[in-house]
Amino acid sequence: MDEFITMDHGSGGVKTSELIDELLRPAFSNPALDALGDGALLCVPEGGRLAFSTDSFVVQPLFFPGGDIGKLAVCGTVNDLAMCGAQPLWLSLSAILEEGLPMDTLRRVVDSIAAAAKDAGVQIVTGDTKVVERGHGDGIYLNTSGVGVVRCPGLTPDAIRAGDQVLVTGPVGDHGAAVMLARSELGVEADFVSDCMPLHRLARAAWEAGGVRCLRDATRGGVATTLNEFTEGRSFGIQLKESRIPVRPQVRAVCDLLGLDPLYCANEGRMLAVVAPEQAQAVLSALRGTSGGEGAALIGEVTERFPGRVTLENAYGANRILSKLTGAQLPRIC
């Protein structure tokens, strides 16, 4: 194979076929993909409801501590499906490559995608590759879209009631802080990595424990912005206890250094769950007993005070409002 991506690889002709046959198809091989039609044919195990989600990924740098754009692209869409109460089954993969990209870089990303898909129990069943001229991209942009079968219907912010408990599956801010540190020119090496991971096991553990009203992964905009999406325009608020929100001391230190707030940092493997009060402890135990959820914590509750707002109570009992992220605190984070 060529050493670098050229415009020819996007032509739809011989070089495109070479890229597919020598790199992409071997990495992702499965019957639906191998048929190589204009799309994939999927057999839905039973009738019923499907979940469908899409995400594009423009993260810089392409490789960061704890992950890379490929792993991120798989986890991002797998997680969106899991948050809908679905078992993720099939992904599409589309790449916009920049002319001059080293083939080795692409190969590393492709291998990472294959490994992440295996871990998440999904198949890459259809794909597309485009090439843009040097200076019109940034190495690799990816899109994944995904289809899953709904196992736990009815997860929606509309189901949330006053008294419900708010849980998070682990320390917050790791992904955002790791990527921003990797991008900074401080020369500081982190002793923590991105939280990038598939959340399908944790989502299933939560809904099997029962009482789950709503799930959401706290990606762009972080925990603060995601929780605001629950409360916005609604008759309830969410009150968080600052002391209960797990943040690694190293992440807090890096955030201080970079002028970031961990509550607004993107996470790529942290789930927020709103759960009925009587089942909150059971869900917490289920999460802690599932790989990746060992650090789960109960961080707040739904309240009729401050309707429409997310508030943070500090150690002295004072409340401040956590509004949605304004401005672009963390560009190109996912």
Place this chain on the structure above:
Amino acid sequence: MDEFITMDHGSGGVKTSELIDELLRPAFSNPALDALGDGALLCVPEGGRLAFSTDSFVVQPLFFPGGDIGKLAVCGTVNDLAMCGAQPLWLSLSAILEEGLPMDTLRRVVDSIAAAAKDAGVQIVTGDTKVVERGHGDGIYLNTSGVGVVRCPGLTPDAIRAGDQVLVTGPVGDHGAAVMLARSELGVEADFVSDCMPLHRLARAAWEAGGVRCLRDATRGGVATTLNEFTEGRSFGIQLKESRIPVRPQVRAVCDLLGLDPLYCANEGRMLAVVAPEQAQAVLSALRGTSGGEGAALIGEVTERFPGRVTLENAYGANRILSKLTGAQLPRIC
């Protein structure tokens, strides 16, 4: 709304919400999208097989005679689903916007997507928006993925037999020639436009007429490359008659001027159908009686001569081999 796209619009915070609430949601509104979860929930009308397809779009210029990147993004994925024998139902839409993009440009593209989706009978049910810094994109890159319900199973090159007839639904090369002319600095104005259109009606007309072995839209690489995908590694070849392949004289003239071959030019609204001999006339009539298929023609047949090859017979009875496109004759065409 702001006059230009800024990095803030990709932050996942307030500005992202504004873009969604003021531009995207009103344009595409439907119950699945309006729920605004991490993904869309779809009710599959009945059990059975689904088709799933994805495509990214990087065409330059964003607006060209007969279409734009938005219409193209809808038609591209709708057509891929239709070629699988499916009725297209749901699309995802993901945009990578370049900082500084005029909001008016985005609005025009969004309106075009909405109109094309309506024409194609599909709903935009889920989406994503990312923003990259100036100089790392090219205005707008789009990805659409689509899900449809299979109505005509078993369409595959494996079903093709010697003696089958090859049909095309209209003149070839219009899209490629129109875009390349729009991009050239010749100052020539075309008196033809891109063929960009949804093919779901023509696909259905073909499979309802019966005898269809395989359908494919002749996009990147054109008619010649697409037909090679049918014959490659198989025990049959395809013989085309040059005199029967419809090419507009104006398209031929522009291709001559630009050094292109209409048979290798991308089409975005032309379908190739391989049909059993006894039903070929019925399919031809059905296509001609369907909007967008008035110019359908029978252009060749499947033969045991030249297995694995596509050959073109000229007016004097001489044959030449049409191989797959090599090199990037037409970069950034879709």
